[in-house]
Amino acid sequence: MAKRCLAIIPAFNEAGAVGDVIRAIQRERPDVDVAVIDDGSRDATAKVAREAGAIVLQLPFNLGIGGAVQTGYKYAWDNGYDIAIQVDADGQHPPSEMSKVIDPVASGEADMVIGTRFREEGGFKSSAVRRIGIAMFAWLVSTIIREKVTDTTSGFRAVNRKGIALFESDYPQDYPEVETQALAHKHGLRLMEVPVQMEERQAGESSIKLWGSFYYVVKVTLALVIGLFRKPIPLPEEGGH
Template identity: 40%
Template sequence: MPAARAIIVVPAWNEQLTVGETVREIRAATPDLPVLVVSDGSTDKTADVAREAGALVLELPFNLGVGGAMRAGFRYAVRHGYEAAVQVDADGQHDPNEVPALLEKLSEADLVIGGRFTSKDDTYKVRGPRKWAMVVLSKVLSRLAKTKLTDATSGFKATGGRALPVFAEHYPVEYLGDTIESMVIALRAGCKIVQVPAHMRPRRGGQPSHRPIKSMIYLFRAGFALLLALIRRYDLDQQLLESKSQPSPVKEGVVQ
């Protein structure tokens, strides 16, 4: 089967210290895949550093959050004829060498999650209320997806098939919407979700989006986000869904 055209989307907000090295590493690991950095209202030199590293750059005038940045990336992908998009964070925590494994699985699914916590020797650890939230979310979403998911909040994922046009129109921009709610939307659109093992690395620089002191707040927000996603109605375009009823065939690391 022919390979789908894929693009890597990197949402970035004030990541001038890390985005250049991240883009260079992505290009070295997947030289045939274009890299689009979405500068999410950055006030530093994120856009300039990304361009110098060889990325395409989409600059948003205001900070919309990861969900807003990714929706812009999905729309760029659809409008330019790409059939798959892979999210890689700008802080260097995701390993670009694992991108081909995500793309390969798109031959049988619409959304592929790079899941942490899939092996006992994984060095990425989460404790306290944040861990409790992740466990509960994963169990609920695993039941909805009818497959085992260990990492419902992973930002490392590949989107293709019917999920790509749906996300281009309906990707949520609210807090945690880009992880929890987006999966609920995908499932309601009839998308198939699978998970492959992935490893999380330490940040190259900057500040993490969640600090330990906010773990309890995260627990309540995560629960509320899931509840809201489950009760919210989504106006999904049935004609659009029917036109993308089959997953995109993707070969490892190939772009046409």
């Protein structure tokens, strides 16, 4: 039997871009179901997503990226999906690259695959400050999990049923991308990076603004270091939470 795959798209005021992203996924991978988590948007995000044919989970207020994405993992868990892939609503993750991220999970080669933007030429140019931050966390996470990690901020990632179970139960709330890699490693998931092309952002704002950078660095570092001393949590069994 074919594996059931869910694309999780967290969206906050992305009415301008989310429709195209949904349609592109349906075109590239018609076998993949699309769930948009509308994180308390003021604009027409939910309406646009419904009209494009996506499953829409509309949160009653803004939970932030972590809470929104976890809503998607809970939906994937409750509805028996074998694979979940996160795709940004702003169009920076090209659906034409989805298969590269899904395939190693589908074949059982890895439990979690992260689409990274640095292992291939020509895809993405980011600011110097961002590059330094990304490099610092890449080093910290690589040290913690004793495996080479190049891009800890990429939200373009896929997990299998085990990863869905983990993220359904525990998902970092504020700036989850960095911490989830350490969390997944702690729970014995086999990680893999694959190079993908990424687009410049189409619309909306990045979830990390410059003034928040300092708080971001302190908070994530604290979480990573304390995470080292935490025990793994028991994962839910089928039918449980």
